[in-house]
Amino acid sequence: TDSGGSKDKSAGCIGIADFKHDKFLIVEDFxxxxxxxxxxxxxxxxxxxxxxxxxYPDRLSIFADAPPQMLLDWLNQFxxxxxxxxxxxxxxxxxxxxxxxxxxxxxxxxxxxxxxxxLKSTRxxxxxxxxxxxxxxxxxxxxxxxxxxxxSINRTAxxxxxYIPRHDDQLRNPxxxxxxx
Numbered sequence: 001t002d003s004g005g006s007k008d009k010s011a012g013c014i015g016i017a018d019f020k021h022d023k024f025l026i027v028e029d030f031x032x033x034x035x036x037x038x039x040x041x042x043x044x045x046x047x048x049x050x051x052x053x054x055x056y057p058d059r060l061s062i063f064a065d066a067p068p069q070m071l072l073d074w075l076n077q078f079x080x081x082x083x084x085x086x087x088x089x090x091x092x093x094x095x096x097x098x099x100x101x102x103x104x105x106x107x108x109x110x111x112x113x114x115x116x117x118x119l120k121s122t123r124x125x126x127x128x129x130x131x132x133x134x135x136x137x138x139x140x141x142x143x144x145x146x147x148x149x150x151x152s153i154n155r156t157a158x159x160x161x162x163y164i165p166r167h168d169d170q171l172r173n174p175x176x177x178x179x180x181x
Contacts, residue, residue: 001045001082002144003066004034009138010041012064013115014048015149017157024106024153027051031114031142038070042078063152065144085148097150106150118142 001012013029028048032041049060064071064082074080086093100106108115118137125132131140 001064002141006035009141010036011141011145012045013145015153017153017155026108029112029115042080063148085152093147093151115142
């Protein structure tokens with residue numbers, strides 16, 4: 001999530017690391033106007049999580065670019081635990097995302113309209129120091145939510161645990177019984 005506060009829009013997305021295919025899938029997104037109350041931002045984020053849960057129930061890590069006090073308020077008032085994303089090098093983060101797209105490792109579901117629109121229309125200012133603000137997508141808030149997700153997702157955790165044979169497996173698979181002798 002990229003929380004815009006009083007000046008910018010708030011945007012968020014749900015990203016899933018497809019370990020088997022080495023892909024990063026964006027399955028849901030949202031965008032809210034500036035000055036949206038915290039309860040509505042948290043409600044929108046929870047709705048995304050609920051929509052994504054049936055297909056991807058296992059792991060959930062929440063990252064939000066928001067003032068630390070806001071993150072504490074989200075936790076205390078709504079029980080919503082989010083952590084700050086890495087923000088140390090914007091150029092490197094954008095380049096990593098660009099490479100992901102070029103290598104077809106970042107895929108966005110067509111229902112993510114605000115994110116797709118933002119990706120198509122976001123431009124640098126003349127000095128290439130910041131994004132140009134727009135009425136439709138604010139300060140490239142959907143793009144920044146994707147940048148934070150791309151940097152923060154755990155691509156190395158294997159969600160498929162190793163197969164550990166149980167005792168009753170020996171009855172179904174006679175080829176492992178010789179290991180016990």
